[in-house]
Structures are given as C-alpha cells and as structure tokens.
Amino acid sequence: MKPPPFKYHDPRTVAETVELLARNENAKILAGGQSLMPMLNMRYVQPDHVIDINRVEGLSYIREAGGRLEIGAMTRQREIEYADLVARRAPIVREAILNVGHRQTRNRGTLGGSLSHLDPAAELPLVSAALEATVHVQGPKGKRDIAMAEFPAGYMSPSIELDEMVIGVTLPVWPDGHGYGFVEFSRRHGDFAIVAAAVLLDVEAGGKIKRASVTVGGVGPSPVRCRDAEKALTGEKGAEAAFRAAAETCRTIDAMEDVYAPAWYRQHLATVMTRRAMVAAFGRAANAR
C-alpha cells in the first residue's frame, strides 16, 4: 500500500494550478487528501502528477453575499461545521457535515474535494444538490458556473474539464424558519452512508407545505432529486400518511448494488430515510408548530 512514483507540484495560485493541469497529462489535484491519499496508497489511482493545492491562496472562506452563502473550495469541513453563518442560514449543511467521516478527517477534508471526488454516498454533494447549489470552476479559459444538477457527469465523475478545478460553491438560502432534515443510514459511525436523505420544507402559516426539496444519496451513481416526492408533499400539512406516501415514491429509483447492499435494500432505505428526514424537517419548521 504505497503509491507508485508521481511528480509533486506545490502551486500558490489558482492560475498556476490550472496551468499545471493544462500542461501535465494524468494529473490529480490533492485537496484534503482524505480520499485521494488512500486511493494512491492502494494504487486505485496512479497519477503521474499530484498537484497539492493546500497552499493556494483565497480558496478558504465562508461568507454571505446577495442572500446566498458562498463557500470556498478549500474550506475545511470542520470550519463549515463550526461556522455560525452556516448554522443560521443553511442549517442542513451543518446537519449533513456531522455525518461526514470523523472529526479527524473533517479537520482535513474540504468541500471542494468532496464535490470533485463525488462519491455517490457523500453527504456534501447530496446537500449541495438539495440546496440547488452552483459550483464555480476555473480553467485556462477562465471561470464558469455549473448548476449542481448538471455537475455529476456519471459515477464519481464531475462534469469539469481535465484542466479545470472547483474553486467554490454558492448555496441558495431558504427562508428563515424553514424545516430541514438530514438522515442517513450507515453500519458504523463515520462510514459512507448506504443511503442518506436531505429534505427541506418551506411551511407557510397554518402548517401547509409550500415548497419541498427531497434528495437521496447512495442509491444512484450521484444524488437523486425526488421530484415525485416533492410534488406529493406540496400542499400537505404534515400527516404521517402523507409523508409515507411521498417517501414511497423513492422505491423506484434505479439503485446500485454491491456485496453489502443489494439494490432492493437501497431502495427500501430510500423510502425510510426520506420519510424520517421529512418528519424531522417538518418538526423543525417554524410554522408547523
């Protein structure tokens, strides 16, 4: 479990990084290293160039602008976990991040690294999809924005060019008092989820659901928005049967399979996790009380 030889690069700017990406074939960016380092050691990936962006400036920030949250690609997960701004404006992100690995891995792991790695069960891509985030990338030709819905090109493959890198994310903010629920099932604390669900509910005075976002991770190759469930929830007032019916629509999502979790189990868990997340979200909505 030692990596094969590679050339190590240590750029200081985004421009320098994308230039290195453009110039070198078979290059990999090293962010927090919590996935890449084990993959290197197991020789699952064998890059010729590793570009370490831990000293690249200006990629670590959490700020609010124009009613949205902006988070830099190299912001450590632990910083997001502890940011008051995130807890206030996008509490589901904090809820999700508590399920990301362990505190030791969160000290190193980054938002941009998680999005770029795009593990099907990872929490941060899931919550980004739930919030309809915009991903900012930069390449030799400049910057561009990608809607999170368009970001995954396939299994563990972001739709960015080989010479582009993720530099930040913008998260739309839901109204104050909105409900949120993030629930996942894993065998052990800190494992990748087998299935995770993120639910956001905007509940109007009187307890009626005005708008819903329901997303599951770990079932398909990338986070899946459950539009049928969202439709089913809209207009409902929090009855258990309504949540059950809405969640049940998730049973038909195309599901992956491996030695631990057959497809039927992932689909079944999708209904359970989304329902539990709906109940949690509704319970937290200010107008539901």
Add this chain to the structure above:
Amino acid sequence: MAGDLLGKPIPRIEDRPLLTGRGRFVDDIHLPGMVHAAIVRSPLAHARLRGLHRGRAAAVEGVVAILAAADLEPHLATTTLSVGLPSKAYRLVVDRPVLATDEVRYVGEPVAIIIARSRYIAEDAAALVDLDLEPLPAVSDARLALRPEAPRAHSGAATNVVAEFTMAYGDLDGAFASAAHIVRTSLLQHRGVSHPIECRGAVGHYDAVQDCLVLWSSTQAPHSHARMLVKLLGCDENRVRVVSPDVGGGFGPKLVFYQEDILVALAARIVGAPVKWIEDRREHFMATTQERDQHWDMEIAADATGRILGVRGHMIHDHGAYTARGINLAQNSAQIVPGVYRVPAYELRVTLALTNRVPVSPVRGAGHPQGAFAMERLLDRVAQELGLDRAEVRRRNLIPPEALPYRLPIKTRGGTEMIYDSGDYPACQAAALAAIDYDGFRARQATARAEGRYLGVGIANYMKGTGRGPFESVTIRVGPSGRVSIYSGATAIGQGTKTMLAQICADAIGVDVARITVVTGDTGTIALGHGAASSRQAVNAGTSVHLAALAVRHKLLQAAAIHLEADATDLEIIGGTIRVKGVPAMAVGIGELADALAGLPGYGIPGGLEPGVEASRHALFEALTFAYGTTAAEVEVDIETGAVAIRRYVVAHDSGMMINPMMVDGQILGGAAHGIGNALYEWMGYDAAAQPVTTTSAEYLVPGAPEIPRIEMVHIEIPTPHNPLGVKGVGESGTIPAAAAVVSAVEDALAPFCVRIGETPIRPTRILELIAASRR
C-alpha cells in the same frame, strides 16, 4: 511488603513508553543498510504456476533481489512449513511451501519476494513481475468442497477432506429414543479476520560477527518460530535468535509461523543486509490466517421438563488451503459444546474441508464461540418448543456446584481429561440476569412495543479451558544493581503480561514493582517458551514467576540473615531493603546481597550459599483450568432498517482470582468488542471463484468505539485448585458468548415475527429478509 499486591489495579508498567511514543514495534527497528521487502502474491485462488518472469521488475532502479522458490531451495533444509499440531484425524498432509512452486492455492499465497531500497520501489517491482498462471477450478464453499464432483483444492489430491473426527460419549440412541422433544437446527457460523492494530511484520538481520541470524517478528510465539527456523535452515540452535519486540495485538493468527518469517530471515542472509517486511492492511486480509465458516446441523433431545438428554450433529469446517496450525480450532468447537451444561450423551461428527481460501487458524476464542453458539441456539429452540423462559431452561441444565470437579468424558487434544475444576455456574447466570434486570425486562419490552419499538434480551453461557500447558519458563535474577529481572518465554502482545508478571513477582518477594524489569519474547534470554495463546500466560507464566520469586525471596532472606547475623524469620523485605523487624537500622540492600553472592576471585561465597540470587521454574500444567461465564445483552432492532443497537451488555464471569482487576476489565471489554463484531459486523466475503471481496477496512466492518456499548461486568472470583495463585485465564472470555447472546436478543426482539436466526454475523439485510419471509 510481600503478599499485598495481588488483586490491586496497579498501573501497567508497559504504558509509559507506549503512551509517550517510545514503544518499539517491528517497524520502529531501523538498521544500517536495511532494505525492504514486498511479496509477490497469487492473484488467483487456484492456478498452475507455469512461470515467473522478472525482467521488467528487475529493471526497476533500486531493486536488490527478486527471489522465487528455486532461488531459496539451496539454502533450505526443507521447503515446506510443517507446523500442524499432531492428530490422528488428518487425511491429508497439506503444508505450505515457503514459496509456491508449480501451483498456487489461495489468493495472497506468496510466489516471490522482492528486495529493494524502499518499500515503495519493492511494490513498484512486485507489480511488474509477470506470473504465467493457468487458472484451475477453485473450491470456495466448504460444503461444496465435500461433493464428490467438486474440484480439488490441491490438484491431484484424492479428496478435499483434510481431516475428520468424531467426539462422542454416552448412550445417544437411548437418549433420542426416550426424548419427549427433539429439536433440530442448522447454523452457519462465520468469524473473520483478527485485525490487530499492528499487522504482522518482520526484520531479518544476519549478524556476521556472531554468525547468528536474528529475526524480530511481530509474533505471539518467538520460541516456536526459532524452532522452525532451525528446522528450515538446518542450523544449530545458537545460530538463530527470534525476538518479539512490542507487539500491537495478536489475537491468534500471530501464533502462526508464516512464509514471510523464513523469507525475511533467509533474504537477509542471501542479500547480506537487514531486510524489513511490514504487512499492510490489504495483505492482512489476504495473507494472514483467519477463522471462517462452520456449518452445523444439530439436534437436541430433551425430556418433558426441558432437561437435556442428548445432543448430536455434524459440522463442516472450512480449513482453508493448507494446514497452518492444525485441526485444533474444530476440536475446540466440538469439545466445548456441552459446556456448562449436563449433557448425558453427545456426538459431533466433524469434517474439515480444504478450500482455496487463506488457511484458517484460531482467532481469539478459537472455536469456542462457535461451540457455545451451537449449544445456546439449541437451548433457545428447546425453550421455544416447550414454551419455557430461556433462562429457566438453562438453569435446569447447568451443572450444579456440588457436582464439581466434573469430568466430561472427552479428551483434550493432548489426551488429557477435561475436568471442570471449580466454579458456580448457576450463581454466575443469576448474577448476569440480576445485573441486566432480566425480571423487569418484559415490562420494558412491552412499553417499547407500544411505541412501535422492538426490544429483546438474550443470554448465553460459556466455558473455556484456559491455562493450556505444558509450561512457561521463567528465570528471576537479582543483580548487584539491586534490580530484579524477570526473563520469560511468555510473550507480551499488549495485554499487560509484563505488569502481570511483575506484580506477581513483587508480591512474592516483597520488592517494589518499580524495581522489576520484565524481559519477554526473546529466545536469546531464555531457552524454552510457548508464548501468548489459549488464555494461558497468567496460569503458566504467572505460576512459574510466583514459584521462582518465592525461591528468590528465600535466598535473599538466607543471605541477609548471614549478613545481618539475624534469624531469617526476624527479617522483612521492604522495597529493595531487607531489615530486622523493628530495628530499621539493621538493614541491607538486595543489591548488596546480590553483589556478595556474585563472589570475588579467590574469596568464598558468604555462608557457603549457592552463588547468585536467581531461580528458574517451569511449572507444569497437564490439566486445563476452566473459566466460564454468562453474557446478557439487551438490544433494540430497527425493523425498518434492520439495524441492531445494543442497549445494555453484561458479562458475568469467573476467571479465578484476579491479579490486576483493571487489566481483567480490559480483557473482558476488548473480548466483548471482538465478539460483538462477530455477532453483527465482521464478514470476510469470498465469491464463488474464492476471490476475497472484503479487502479494505471500508468493506470489512470492524466495530469502532461508537458501536460498542458500555460493557458492564460482574467478576466472580472462585479460585482454581490447579495453581497456587488460584487464577484462570481471561483473554478470550469476553469474546466467546457474545454472538450467542446478541443473536438470542435479536431473535427475542423479533419474536412478533417468529424469526429464527442461525447465522453470524446477523446483518441488517438478513434481518429484513427474515421479517419479510415471516409476513408471507
């Protein structure tokens, strides 16, 4: 002062260096000019090895040597590792070759060793060795291996049955003919990989000055390693030294002598430089022995009141591709089935099947968890059949204390009788039930059910023969420095052995623990030894230390009496000083006495005593001493996800007199965690082609701290008459009943669905399948 230390939770003498980063594990050994090894392993479970092309690998800069079987042969007196414990039950001799020659028989089998300037380079080169392999049909499942048409795990072998035996006693036919109830059950018991925090590792160093080959190995048994090296190399005993430095856990598989041990030692001699090989976690999954599958078909005969009349059945045991230790694992499983219960008649036929999977050897518990699981499952079935409470069925069958010593009509592997020596099994079960509030459980369960939650309670009893002999060597020596040195063939692998020995020694002599140094696991310091296994060291090495320390005390008092011109009975040993009771000024240091007894040229030894202050003992143990206990678990099953959460977990046990209660707690806790892993999480998967499918820690689930509940303990101390300390072993106690208790609890939680669980680990998907099947 003598006699005041046993039973005290003194801090471990091992901990300061370990906690301050000054431990010395194999990987901490750095020798000048040292080179590094990587092993080329078979990627296939079964194949003909037609050739090995090393051209591309040899061209990698920094590669020192690539050695295959033919390169080693001239240096070896024998080319196979003949390690199997003796038995008449073998049908095939299947010893591992040092390196594969013409056939590979499991994924991970060593084919060549690469020596390079760094491990990185060695791995680069290993990836470039071309193996010319012709795939052969592989045997993966032990049951399928026994079918006549099954491919052979070893090409050309007449059979895949490597061994078979029957353990039996009593009038079985009579028992089943007269039974009011006969209940059958089939079980698939799986245990997995040992996973010490430190994987295996070795450093070989040929010391040309002393013409001695030194092997530092992360092993539980350096003395048997040295014996193997002598046999393989055909050399004198004084040309080989094996040392276990700090070892980060063993759990059984580090008892085995592996191909890598001889490879590293021999490579060091061949390349003329020290060679280090450190097993990585992926290799540990594929190349370190593990426990695996046992398939049990069992039936029990009971009378109308639930009393056991007889137990019989057949068990198929997955032996793996070679004999790496023996058939002891299956023997243990078979002989412990009756356990703490009165079983008037018993028969178990056991078939050990060769498969193309990594060889099997004992992991903590060593077959006992499976024996306990079989019996406890049968008793649950009897309770269900008769509509009796599960604890009550057990109570009716427990051997009562007045029946001890109790002779089980089964012989141990060494041919000695199994005699349960001491204890109170009903009291132990009662203690566990009280601790978990068994009587109040049905009310808790009913309340939870009303909320849609599924709680269950399970209990399991166990029995473990501990303190397996024949002996452990100990020498205790007091030097002119005033320090006391203990040398032992015992091996310290993280469990606190050094503290245990020092504590017994200090207690017997009367010196401070701080004055004692313990040297273990070094064949250069003591001639004989057996090491860490079978919950044996407190009994074997502990007793030898106790006896040697008493002899040293006697000698010190004799010498002091002469020195102080006092009567030995008027003396006391305090710290490092011997003084006349009540006259503190009349005192002499033990170092001063050791100095006097070391003698000077031309001068006599004071009082004509034997020179030196030292004693050696090898206390012999023919009989096992039996530790036992009861585990009770309360669980909650999430019937939507299949998840099991353990709410309460109690271990009541009798390991005899405790030397250090804190370390006993640690052994029980760690053992329970290991067993809970077996019950719920750990699964070493293979596909039909015998390819391992769980070879990372993300796929093979070792439970972490959040998964393990608080382990509540009840210590019962009933001394064994077999040794002067009254101690029984404890290293495996926590593990043995765990799966039986947890599975029983899960089944109880799911009683509304009438599910029957006969497998370990019991995983969420399986729980959902069982619930779904009950609804159909």
